[in-house]
Amino acid sequence: GESVGLHLPTLSVQEGDNSIINCAYSNSASDYFIWYKQESGKGPQFIIDIRSNMDKRQGQRVTVLLNKTVKHLSLQIAATQPGDSAVYFCAEKLLGNQFYFGTGTSLTVIP
Amino acid sequence: NAGVMQNPRHLVRRRGQEARLRCSPMKGHSHVYWYRQLPEEGLKFMVYLQKENIIDESGMPKERFSAEFPKEGPSILRIQQVVRGDSAAYFCASSPRSKQETQYFGPGTRLLVL
Numbered sequence: 706g707e708s709v710g711l712h713l714p715t716l717s718v719q720e721g722d723n724s725i726i727n728c729a730y731s732n733s734a735s736d737y738f739i740w741y742k743q744e745s746g747k748g749p750q751f752i753i754d755i756r757s758n759m760d761k762r763q764g765q766r767v768t769v770l771l772n773k774t775v776k777h778l779s780l781q782i783a784a785t786q787p788g789d790s791a792v793y794f795c796a797e798k799l800l801g802n803q804f805y806f807g808t809g810t811s812l813t814v815i816p
Numbered sequence: 817n818a819g820v821m822q823n824p825r826h827l828v829r830r831r832g833q834e835a836r837l838r839c840s841p842m843k844g845h846s847h848v849y850w851y852r853q854l855p856e857e858g859l860k861f862m863v864y865l866q867k868e869n870i871i872d873e874s875g876m877p878k879e880r881f882s883a884e885f886p887k888e889g890p891s892i893l894r895i896q897q898v899v900r901g902d903s904a905a906y907f908c909a910s911s912p913r914s915k916q917e918t919q920y921f922g923p924g925t926r927l928l929v930l
Contacts, residue, residue: 748921
């Protein structure tokens with residue numbers, strides 16, 4: 706499944722499938738990006754980050770892709786599990802240490 | 817290692833009362849950030865503090881809101897004369913001096929103004 710940031714804030718995928726969550730960022734000068742996972746009633750949890758001098762970064766079951774040309778960021782989750790159900794936010798670093806968070810995409814994993 | 821601690825987790829206030837939200841950063845972290853989150857929205861930056869200094873308060877409302885991070889003790893976000901529109905989840909994050917960009921979030925305080 707695939708979502709496009711603000712225009713499709715929910716995404717449902719079957720357990721075991723791959724998930725792709727997209728995010729459009731606003732500032733071409735942003736040089737650092739983070740994906741956070743937020744479960745209901747909890748604070749955001751760091752998943753993976755990427756700097757603007759990179760196009761791709763891989764973690765455990767997650768991959769972040771950065772396309773600076775179109776100011777687009779995506780998070781790929783391999784073999785999605787029920788525990789992945791949450792809201793996912795991308796955050797871009799603006800001036801100083803201030804981050805701008807997107808609205809988020811709600812991911813639901815169907816067992 | 818204990819993570820970022822926030823208390824109370826839930827706070828109910830009547831209009832006109834004061835709300836005090838506390839945040840204890842992770843051990844060794846000297847940078848604290850406060851964010852506000854409305855239902856089904858992203859987090860909005862409010863203020864960035866170091867010990868005894870406000871570094872960036874560009875996201876703080878001009879009136880009724882204040883924040884501090886004293887030399888000893890937790891960071892405090894204070895909202896005076898609360899109104900219903902202040903109802904939200906308030907999250908604190910902290911980062912170490914060595915890697916200021918990586919912010920670790922607390923569980924948040926859910927403020928409800930009646």
